[in-house]
Amino acid sequence: MQSFETLGLSGELVQAVRKLGFEQPTPVQLKAIPVLLEGNQDVVALAQTGTGKTAAFGLPLIDLIDDFDRTTQALVLAPTRELCLQITNDFGNFSKSVKQLNIVPVYGGASIAEQIRRVKKGAQIIVATPGRLMDLLSRKVINLADIRFVVLDEADEMLNMGFKEDIDHILSHTPDEKNVWLFSATMPREVRNIANTYMNNPAELTVGEKNQSNRNIEHQYMVMDEKDRYAALKRVVDINLDIFGVIFCRTKVDTQRVAEHLIKDGYNADALHGDLTQQQRDRVMRNFKSKALQLLVATDVAARGIDVSNITHVIHMNLPDEIEFYTHRSGRTARAGKTGISIALITRKEVAKIKQIEKVIQAKFEKKQVPTGIEVCEKRVLNIVRRLREVHLAEEEIASFLPSVYEALNDLSKEEIIKRFTSLEFNHFLDYYRDAPDLNRSDKAERHEREAGGGSGRYVTGARLFINLGKMDGLDAGKLLALVCDRANISRDHIGKIDLKGAYSFVEVDKSHADLVKDNLHGFEFKGRIVRIEVTDSKSESSSKKKSFGGKSKGRDRRRW
Incomplete structure (x- = not known):
C-alpha cells in the first residue's frame, strides 16, 4: 500500500501531513501528486468533492514554491468565499512547520483594505474568488506577471456560477509560461473549453469515471404528491434520529420558507441563500459547522464550497435543473471516505429525471417508501x-x-x-x-383516485371550495394559500390542490376544516370585493361555475405544501 513518502514529497512536508493525522493518500492524491511535483505539466483532474483534492494540489504546490521569493508565484481560484477560506486554512496547516509562506485569501464580503495590505507584504500564494480578484486587478494591487502556477478548483462550479468571463480576464493577466492545474467534479462542455483554450496538452487524471458519483453515497428517492413534500421531509428527519444534513431547494423563496416551517415546527434548522448578508451567512455557517444547527436549508449557489465533515444526509426538496448540480449536492455527504445518504423527494412526473441522473452519475437509486x-x-x-x-x-x-x-x-x-x-x-x-395519512404515491393509488373522481391525493375525502377570487385580483397560488390559511388560522397541511382561474378559484380543504374556512372568508372584503365561498364537491358543479364565468379556463393546477 502506497504512502505519502512514496509520492515524492519532501520529508518535512510528509512529517507535517502525518502530524495532521493523514496516513494514507486518497486515490486522487495518489494520481495527482507525483505528476504535479514535476512542475512542468498542465493537468486536468476529475474527482468528486470530498475526495481530498485540496491536498492533491496543495501539497505539491507548497513543495514547489520558493519561500525566499516574495513575488506572487501561485494563484488558486475557487468559486466561493467558504472554499477560499478552507483552502487557505489547509495550506497554512500543511506548510506552517515546513516553509514561511504568506498565503493570502482574497474574497468579497471582507475588508478590501486589509487584503490589499497583506498582498503588498508579498503574497507568494493568493487564494481568490474571481469577483474580488477582478477588483484588485483593476486597482493594480495584484501583479500576476510572475505567476508560475494557476489552480482552478471546482472549475465546473465556477462556470455554473457565471464566472467564465472573469476567468478569461484573469488568465489574460498571467504569463504564457505557466502551469494550469484544473480540478473538477464533472467535465461539462464549458470546462472542456477552458482546458482547450488555456492548457497545453494537459495530462488528464480521472478518479473513477467521468461524472461518476461518489461510491460511498447511497442514492434514494421517495414519490409523493407535490403538496406532501414538506410533510414527507419531516418524516424523513423524524425517523433518522441522528441526522445532520443539508436540504436543497431550487429557489431562495422556497429555501427561506422551508427553513421557517422547520423552525416553527421545532426543528433545529436555518437557511442559507443569496439574500443573506455576509454577516448572516457567516453566522449560519458557523452554527452549522459547530453542529449548533442540525439542518441547513440551502440553494445550489449558496451551498457551493461548503466543506463540513460528517454530514449524514443530503435531501433534495426539488431536483436541480442541471444534472451536474446533483453531483455537487450529493457530494456534500460521504466526504473523506465516510458514507452518506442522498434522498430525492419527487412527484411521479419526476421519476424519468431520476433515470436520467442514474445514467450520468453511473449509480442506481433505490426507491424508498415515505415513512408512515x-x-x-x-x-x-x-x-x-x-x-x-x-x-x-x-x-x-x-x-x-x-x-x-x-x-x-x-x-x-x-x-x-x-x-x-x-x-x-x-x-x-x-x-x-395519530391518524397520519400514507404519503406514498403509486400507480395503483393514482388509478384508484382517478376512478373515484379525485386526483387530489390525501384530500380525496375533503371538500372542494369555490371562491370568487383569482388572477385578476392579483393572486397566485401561493398568495391565495396564504390568504386562506391566515384568515382561517389553519396550517397549510390542511390545504390540498389550488386551481387558480381568472376571476375565481377552487381550493381543496380537509373536510373537518371546510366550515372554518367558509366562516372566516365568506363575506370578507378583499381589495374592494366581497368574498363568496361555496362548497362544490361534484364535477358538474365545477363545470357550471366555469360556464357562469364565460366558459373554459386555461389556468394550470398548482400544488403547494
Whole structure:
C-alpha cells in the first residue's frame, strides 16, 4: 500500500501531513501528486468533492514554491468565499512547520483594505474568488506577471456560477509560461473549453469515471404528491434520529420558507441563500459547522464550497435543473471516505429525471417508501428504550434523592412506570402522527383516485371550495394559500390542490376544516370585493361555475405544501 513518502514529497512536508493525522493518500492524491511535483505539466483532474483534492494540489504546490521569493508565484481560484477560506486554512496547516509562506485569501464580503495590505507584504500564494480578484486587478494591487502556477478548483462550479468571463480576464493577466492545474467534479462542455483554450496538452487524471458519483453515497428517492413534500421531509428527519444534513431547494423563496416551517415546527434548522448578508451567512455557517444547527436549508449557489465533515444526509426538496448540480449536492455527504445518504423527494412526473441522473452519475437509486406515522413513532419509542439502557448512572449523586422517588412511585407497578415514562417522552410525536395519512404515491393509488373522481391525493375525502377570487385580483397560488390559511388560522397541511382561474378559484380543504374556512372568508372584503365561498364537491358543479364565468379556463393546477 502506497504512502505519502512514496509520492515524492519532501520529508518535512510528509512529517507535517502525518502530524495532521493523514496516513494514507486518497486515490486522487495518489494520481495527482507525483505528476504535479514535476512542475512542468498542465493537468486536468476529475474527482468528486470530498475526495481530498485540496491536498492533491496543495501539497505539491507548497513543495514547489520558493519561500525566499516574495513575488506572487501561485494563484488558486475557487468559486466561493467558504472554499477560499478552507483552502487557505489547509495550506497554512500543511506548510506552517515546513516553509514561511504568506498565503493570502482574497474574497468579497471582507475588508478590501486589509487584503490589499497583506498582498503588498508579498503574497507568494493568493487564494481568490474571481469577483474580488477582478477588483484588485483593476486597482493594480495584484501583479500576476510572475505567476508560475494557476489552480482552478471546482472549475465546473465556477462556470455554473457565471464566472467564465472573469476567468478569461484573469488568465489574460498571467504569463504564457505557466502551469494550469484544473480540478473538477464533472467535465461539462464549458470546462472542456477552458482546458482547450488555456492548457497545453494537459495530462488528464480521472478518479473513477467521468461524472461518476461518489461510491460511498447511497442514492434514494421517495414519490409523493407535490403538496406532501414538506410533510414527507419531516418524516424523513423524524425517523433518522441522528441526522445532520443539508436540504436543497431550487429557489431562495422556497429555501427561506422551508427553513421557517422547520423552525416553527421545532426543528433545529436555518437557511442559507443569496439574500443573506455576509454577516448572516457567516453566522449560519458557523452554527452549522459547530453542529449548533442540525439542518441547513440551502440553494445550489449558496451551498457551493461548503466543506463540513460528517454530514449524514443530503435531501433534495426539488431536483436541480442541471444534472451536474446533483453531483455537487450529493457530494456534500460521504466526504473523506465516510458514507452518506442522498434522498430525492419527487412527484411521479419526476421519476424519468431520476433515470436520467442514474445514467450520468453511473449509480442506481433505490426507491424508498415515505415513512408512515406508525414507523416514525416506533423508531422514536425504541430510541427512548436505547437511551434508557445506555444512560450513565450517577449513583452517588442521585442516591440521596432515590428514597423520595421510590416513595412517590410506590403505588405504581413496573409496567405502569415504563408506560408513563415512555408517554412522557413520546406523547407529542404520538399526537402529531395519530391518524397520519400514507404519503406514498403509486400507480395503483393514482388509478384508484382517478376512478373515484379525485386526483387530489390525501384530500380525496375533503371538500372542494369555490371562491370568487383569482388572477385578476392579483393572486397566485401561493398568495391565495396564504390568504386562506391566515384568515382561517389553519396550517397549510390542511390545504390540498389550488386551481387558480381568472376571476375565481377552487381550493381543496380537509373536510373537518371546510366550515372554518367558509366562516372566516365568506363575506370578507378583499381589495374592494366581497368574498363568496361555496362548497362544490361534484364535477358538474365545477363545470357550471366555469360556464357562469364565460366558459373554459386555461389556468394550470398548482400544488403547494
